[in-house]
Amino acid sequence: MYIIKIGGGKDINLDYVLSDFKKLEGKKILVHGANYEMDRLSEKLGVEPKEIISPSGMTARYTDEKVIDIFTCVYPGLVNSRVTARLQKLGVNAVGLSGIDGGVWKGERKRKILSKEGDKVRVITDNYSGRVSEVDTRLLNVLLDNGFVPVISSPAISSEGDIINADNDPATALMAHAMGVKEIVMLFEAPGFLMDHKDPSSKVDFIKYEEIDSLMESAKSTMKKKLLAVKYALNLGVEKVYFGDSRTEDPITRAFNGEGTVVSQ
Amino acid sequence: MYIIKIGGGKDINLDYVLSDFKKLEGKKILVHGANYEMDRLSEKLGVEPKEIISPSGMTARYTDEKVIDIFTCVYPGLVNSRVTARLQKLGVNAVGLSGIDGGVWKGERKRKILSKEGDKVRVITDNYSGRVSEVDTRLLNVLLDNGFVPVISSPAISSEGDIINADNDPATALMAHAMGVKEIVMLFEAPGFLMDHKDPSSKVDFIKYEEIDSLMESAKSTMKKKLLAVKYALNLGVEKVYFGDSRTEDPITRAFNGEGTVVSQ
Numbered sequence: 233m234y235i236i237k238i239g240g241g242k243d244i245n246l247d248y249v250l251s252d253f254k255k256l257e258g259k260k261i262l263v264h265g266a267n268y269e270m271d272r273l274s275e276k277l278g279v280e281p282k283e284i285i286s287p288s289g290m291t292a293r294y295t296d297e298k299v300i301d302i303f304t305c306v307y308p309g310l311v312n313s314r315v316t317a318r319l320q321k322l323g324v325n326a327v328g329l330s331g332i333d334g335g336v337w338k339g340e341r342k343r344k345i346l347s348k349e350g351d352k353v354r355v356i357t358d359n360y361s362g363r364v365s366e367v368d369t370r371l372l373n374v375l376l377d378n379g380f381v382p383v384i385s386s387p388a389i390s391s392e393g394d395i396i397n398a399d400n401d402p403a404t405a406l407m408a409h410a411m412g413v414k415e416i417v418m419l420f421e422a423p424g425f426l427m428d429h430k431d432p433s434s435k436v437d438f439i440k441y442e443e444i445d446s447l448m449e450s451a452k453s454t455m456k457k458k459l460l461a462v463k464y465a466l467n468l469g470v471e472k473v474y475f476g477d478s479r480t481e482d483p484i485t486r487a488f489n490g491e492g493t494v495v496s497q
Numbered sequence: 498m499y500i501i502k503i504g505g506g507k508d509i510n511l512d513y514v515l516s517d518f519k520k521l522e523g524k525k526i527l528v529h530g531a532n533y534e535m536d537r538l539s540e541k542l543g544v545e546p547k548e549i550i551s552p553s554g555m556t557a558r559y560t561d562e563k564v565i566d567i568f569t570c571v572y573p574g575l576v577n578s579r580v581t582a583r584l585q586k587l588g589v590n591a592v593g594l595s596g597i598d599g600g601v602w603k604g605e606r607k608r609k610i611l612s613k614e615g616d617k618v619r620v621i622t623d624n625y626s627g628r629v630s631e632v633d634t635r636l637l638n639v640l641l642d643n644g645f646v647p648v649i650s651s652p653a654i655s656s657e658g659d660i661i662n663a664d665n666d667p668a669t670a671l672m673a674h675a676m677g678v679k680e681i682v683m684l685f686e687a688p689g690f691l692m693d694h695k696d697p698s699s700k701v702d703f704i705k706y707e708e709i710d711s712l713m714e715s716a717k718s719t720m721k722k723k724l725l726a727v728k729y730a731l732n733l734g735v736e737k738v739y740f741g742d743s744r745t746e747d748p749i750t751r752a753f754n755g756e757g758t759v760v761s762q
Contacts, residue, residue: 273570276542301575305538308593309574310566313652313660317597321658327598327636328573332582334592334645371592374643380599380636387578393586395578 233259233376235413236484237404239420240265240311244478246318249419252484254322259376261411262319262326262383263404266311273306274299284356285348290460291453292361294347295397300360300387303397307385308332316383327380331364331388331403332395334371339364339398341390362396364388364403367410401461409468416470417487418458419478424493429455439495441466462495472496498524498641500678501749502669504685505530505576509743511583514684517749519587524641526676527584527591527648528669531576538571539564549612549621555725556718557626559612560662565625565652568662572650573597581648592645596629596653596668597660599636604629604663606655627661629653629668632675666726674733681735682752683723684743689758694720704760706731727760737761 234256238249253262270293274281279302282294295303308330319326331337339362347354375382384407388398401418408416427434429452439447444463448456462473473495476487486492499521503514518527535558539546544567547559560568573595584591596602604627612619640647649672653663666683673681692699694717704712709728713721727738738760741752751757 304578305570305574307574308578309570309572313569313573313595313597317654317658317660320597320600320654325599328595330578330593332578332585332593334590335585370643371645374639374645378635378639380639389582389585393582395582 233261233411233413234417235261235263235404235408235411236417237263237400237419238265238478240267240269241421241478242268243421244419245480246315248481248483249478250315250318250322252482254319254324256484260381261372261376261407262315262381263400264311264315264383264385265400266307266385269311270303270306273310274302277302284345287346287348287353290457292399293397294356294359295361296358297360300395300397303387304395307387312383312385319381319383325380326383327375329371329382329384331384331386331398335368335389336371336384337364337386337388337398337403337407338366338368339388339390339396341392341394341396360394360396362388362390362398364398364406367407369410372411399457399461401458402464405461405465405468405470408465408470414469414471415474416465417474417476417484419476419483419487420458421477421479423477424475425455436493437490439493441495441497444495466495466497498526498676498678500526500528500669500673500676500681502528502665502681502683503530503743505532505534506686506743507533508686509684510745511580513746513748514743515580515583515587517747519584519589521749525646526637526641526672527580527646528665528672529576529580529648529650530665531572531650534576535568535571538575539567542567549610552611552613552618555722557664558662559621559624560626561623562625565660565662568652569660572652577648577650584646584648589646590644591648592640594636594647594649596649596651596663600633600654601636601649602629602651602653602663602668602672603631603633604653604655604661606657606659606661625659625661627653627655627663629663629671632672634675637676664722664726666723667729670726670730670733670735673730673735679734679736680739681730681737682739682741682749684741684748684752685723686742686744688742689740690720701758702755704758706760706762709760731760731762
């Protein structure tokens with residue numbers, strides 16, 4: 233079984249990604265982001281994206297009620313529909329899901345979170361984000377066993393039934409673990425892990441588990457979160473994570489061929 | 498098996514509808530509209546809802562590329578996620594779908610349509626709407642056979658892979674036929690079919706198939722479309738359609754008890 237995660241950036245080439253995804257034989261799941269469209273719709277609606285910086289220095293999207301509404305518009309709405317329709321057009325019998333459907337991605341809502349603002353730490357109480365802490369594999373298995381291809385993204389659902397913005401990468405890691413998948417492909421808008429994010433020639437070909445922590449220091453915020461998710465996946469028993477470039481032709485094939493960055497146990 | 502269609506108006510009471518829906522035993526499908534939220538988001542984005550009036554006098558939402566994007570934000574995004582999450586919270590193992598997923602609702606895109614504007618008839622060429630002409634029951638049956646509850650709404654998908662705005666009511670009729678369901682419940686914001694849409698006491702308790710055409714004349718545009726969809730359903734072999742009021746407690750139970758309007762062969 234394959235689990236392929238694609239980012240939601242502006243420059244991702246969906247044609248390249250989806251026609252390569254189509255070629256994968258057997259069971260497969262696609263996870264997608266939607267950051268670019270999220271920022272676009274937020275801007276059109278005059279809702280400025282706000283970041284929360286945790287005391288430990290990690291950034292996250294501040295998700296109040298207004299933002300979670302835009303989130304459900306964009307992730308399971310605009311982008312999931314587009315990706316699913318394009319796969320259907322290619323002859324892949326895709327079924328668009330969010331973590332809500334069938335309770336696939338369950339998480340706890342972090343209602344109160346700490347936000348670092350300059351030297352101060354503020355408590356935010358109207359937050360609709362969280363982390364996926366449980367994957368219910370039943371719906372995924374029913375779909376896969378019957379030849380359907382799940383296309384999934386955040387949001388997740390909390391135990392209280394709240395819709396929560398949960399980061400796709402750790403959710404993908406936990407889903408891989410729950411589905412017994414040993415390899416994950418993660419495509420984004422870079423050739424792989426770069427020591428200097430401005431310099432494509434600084435790509436690292438291989439990363440061993442033990443090296444992740446030291447690389448985290450030189451990584452930018454989004455890549456730091458990605459590395460954390462990869463570390464989490466490897467801790468859960470995933471054997472390899474392939475980073476690849478969603479802007480190039482055959483990006484999944486190339487990632488499996490080690491043309492990006494391979495992170496392994 | 499039950500097929501319950503709820504409107505997407507402002508005053509629908511989702512708590513009443515969904516807790517009554519939860520009580521239905523056995524297989525069930527929920528179809529939902531999202532008109533109110535569609536108008537709200539369109540307005541916020543400065544996209545004025547435009548109506549197309551066909552030469553035969555039927556109105557439809559003019560759906561260019563901008564509008565179909567908002568449509569996918571609202572129908573499978575905001576509203577479907579909300580309904581599905583609320584059902585999950587009630588303990589109903591709901592799975593949100595649009596007609597795109599698993600190719601459930603296939604239709605033809607009416608790319609070129611005629612629009613009556615005063616005395617003139619104009620041809621509109623960038624239209625993303627259509628009509629569901631085929632229901633692929635496989636995904637629905639796989640979900641229902643495994644204890645999941647499909648929650649579905651427009652858009653549908655065209656044979657060319659375009660996302661199309663298709664009216665939920667005729668799609669529901671065709672889906673009932675394809676699933677072998679003989680009764681449909683349709684809930685909206687009125688006690689039933691009213692001879693005078695401003696006067697709740699003008700409710701008609703029973704309508705026979707032969708009477709539909711004559712009632713169509715006194716019906717307002719949205720109710721006219723509903724009656725057309727009901728006629729279509731009865732033509733396809735559905736035996737009864739129950740109209741009921743989504744603003745009252747136990748609206749499905751009441752509709753089945755004949756407290757709204759019962760349309761039958």
